[in-house]
Amino acid sequence: MMTDLKVQFNQSTSLSDPMLSYPYQIQRVRRESRDTFTLTLQPASGPNRFIFLPGQFNMLYLFGVGEVPISISGNPADTQNVVHTVRAVGAVTKAIQKLKKGDVLGLRGPFGSAWPVAECRGNDMVIVVGGLGLAPIRPAICDILAHRPEYGNFELIYGARSAKDLLYKKELEQWRSRFDFHVNVTVDSAEPDWQGDVGLVTAIIPRACFDLFHTVAFVCGPGVMIRFVVMELLQRGLKMENIFVSLERNMKCGIGLCGHCQFGPFFICKDGPVFSFDRIQKWFNLREI
């Protein structure tokens, strides 16, 4: 039987002043889809190494506009660059979308809990993501692939509205070409040139290949997707404590002070965003929360 898995917290999160932003310069902007883009940042001053755990997030501050919590999407082994994939949906993210190489953003972090990637070694891994949910889980995928022989079967099930909305297309192709990583991509509807699946991620879970007693699932995406994916995983026989989810709420301070991201007895920014499902299931289906 597998030992108890717990989400991880990065000790480096205890910054000297967690409310102080550091200037980071944009090195690269890559357009992912119509409204989504990926920024690669490097410190403009201060410490030049950025250490984080997969699943953590930063607060990005656009001077004079505002601050937003954005998951870290880079490879944790790369301590030089900080990578964020952002969807332009609000005032701050729409303003960030207009920035170019060389512009400067404020950054504080990393904050929050992490996917228990190292603790899962020895298990089969099932990662189910939808929409922008691939961004916060990409560091976990990089980490697992960097230590691939230490894991069993590895399945990624990724759903998006359409082929145009898929993130990291080149990387997806590279992952698909590996013999030790089973990548399932599905979209809601498609043009005839699409060779992949059409349908929801929940339809792929029943045929995913994993050992029930030695499998850990990571789930990341919109709340409604998480709810139905978890139901499907439980129906396959996975235990709640072996299912990890990443939740999103209105994070403001990042350190559990302001209460904006309260979720039952938890603060998503401090106790999450990654939780084992057994810890939160009592509150997960409450409509008032």
Added chain:
Amino acid sequence: METLESILAEHSFLKGLEHRYLKLLTQCASLVNFSPGQVIFTEGEKARQFFLVRHGKVALEIHRARRGPITIKTIGKGDVLGWTWLVQPHHWHVDARAVELSRAVSLDVPCVLHLCETDHDFGYEIMKRFSHALVQKLKSLNLQLVDFYDD
């Protein structure tokens, strides 16, 4: 040795079906292959067979004037292709096209309907399985309506 009956017994749609019913169904079954791009049926056609997919991928498409087809779902190994044969007027309401080399068991609709009429226990068993498959389809459609991947 692999027989048509054993192939039917292995398909997830018929899993657990009594031996005598499998034997009956074998009378209506044949093996078929579809090459990539092959149209299996088109909207409005009379539904003369339905299929139990054993391998490959089949796209269900709706044709849009001047904009070409759009794939609304793909189905694969273990899925049933076609259910509108169950109800009047027994016509297909979408197009089906093999995305890749696909293999299936083809079941002759008049033959299966005849078996259902003459042996109601068999018919009830088949209807229960189709009801389950249809509920799964409906659940999936409901979720697609809520924009599953957008917060």
